[in-house]
Amino acid sequence: MEKEKDSNYLQLGRVVFYGRMLSEYEQMFNLNISLYKQYKILDCPAGPSSFVAEASRLGINVVGCDPLFGRPVKELVNRAREDLELVLDRISAVSQLYNWDFYKSTEGLRRYRELALQLFESDYCAGLLEKRYLKGELPKLPFQDDSFSLVLSGNLLFYYSDEFDYLFHRDSILEMLRISKEARIYPTQGPYNRPWKYFDKLLYDLKKESIKAQVITVTHDFQRGVNKMLLVTR
Numbered sequence: 001m002e003k004e005k006d007s008n009y010l011q012l013g014r015v016v017f018y019g020r021m022l023s024e025y026e027q028m029f030n031l032n033i034s035l036y037k038q039y040k041i042l043d044c045p046a047g048p049s050s051f052v053a054e055a056s057r058l059g060i061n062v063v064g065c066d067p068l069f070g071r072p073v074k075e076l077v078n079r080a081r082e083d084l085e086l087v088l089d090r091i092s093a094v095s096q097l098y099n100w101d102f103y104k105s106t107e108g109l110r111r112y113r114e115l116a117l118q119l120f121e122s123d124y125c126a127g128l129l130e131k132r133y134l135k136g137e138l139p140k141l142p143f144q145d146d147s148f149s150l151v152l153s154g155n156l157l158f159y160y161s162d163e164f165d166y167l168f169h170r171d172s173i174l175e176m177l178r179i180s181k182e183a184r185i186y187p188t189q190g191p192y193n194r195p196w197k198y199f200d201k202l203l204y205d206l207k208k209e210s211i212k213a214q215v216i217t218v219t220h221d222f223q224r225g226v227n228k229m230l231l232v233t234r
């Protein structure tokens with residue numbers, strides 16, 4: 001697939017191993033985590049986010065899944081640090097595309113990412129043993145049907161649609177709804193802050209499978225205009 005070259009847009013060039021905090025997940029997914037004590041939640045892709053660590057501490061049954069899980073903690077932390085520098089560098093080059101009300105500055109953003117990474121790092125080894133962190137790669141996940149009540153999928157589908165084709169997106173959503181009755185996917189926009197060109201086709205194909213889909217505006221609006229999630233249920 002030909003990639004757009006435009007210095008007015010964030011250019012990462014690869015899917016980064018980059019993770020957010022629970023408070024950011026609440027914003028991205030319109031979630032009040034205190035209402036989810038009885039739920040079993042899958043975070044996929046989890047990356048080096050602290051959602052699993054923080055939600056587990058709150059007594060929530062939560063599993064994180066990522067293709068890189070299972071590797072040694074040091075390797076993951078090094079990769080996350082390298083990708084953090086890449087993202088901060090690229091964001092600094094196009095900082096006008098971002099709304100800084102929440103993080104205030106790239107240093108503020110760095111503090112959030114480093115805190116997420118510290119929490120991830122301190123939970124990861126115990127979490128691997130307890131099977132709260134599992135290796136898995138969309139569009140096929142290593143879980144039985146109806147294993148979860150909610151799947152959260154942040155910053156992979158749509159956002160990296162330069163890297164993944166239409167069928168990857170459709171099959172990944174069908175897979176999320178095989179293992180759970182509900183999935184929330186953030187954001188809905190493709191790269192370059194533009195709508196993903198297959199979005200309407202996707203909604204049409206999901207409807208044919210009797211899947212309900214709703215686009216919901218959320219409070220997470222760091223990248224200007226990137227403030228919508230897709231809620232799908234069966």
Ligand SMILES: C[S@@+](CC[C@H](N)C(=O)[O-])C[C@H]1O[C@@H](n2cnc3c(N)ncnc32)[C@H](O)[C@@H]1O
Nearest residue numbers: 016017018019020045046047049137138154155
């Ligand atoms: C930008 S991180 C998002 C992490 C987290 N959801 C967040 O929003 O902070 C993207 C993650 O997707 C993972 N990834 C890449 N390809 C994947 C695939 N086919 N299935 C699941 N995860 C994948 C990467 O390893 C990386 O950790």
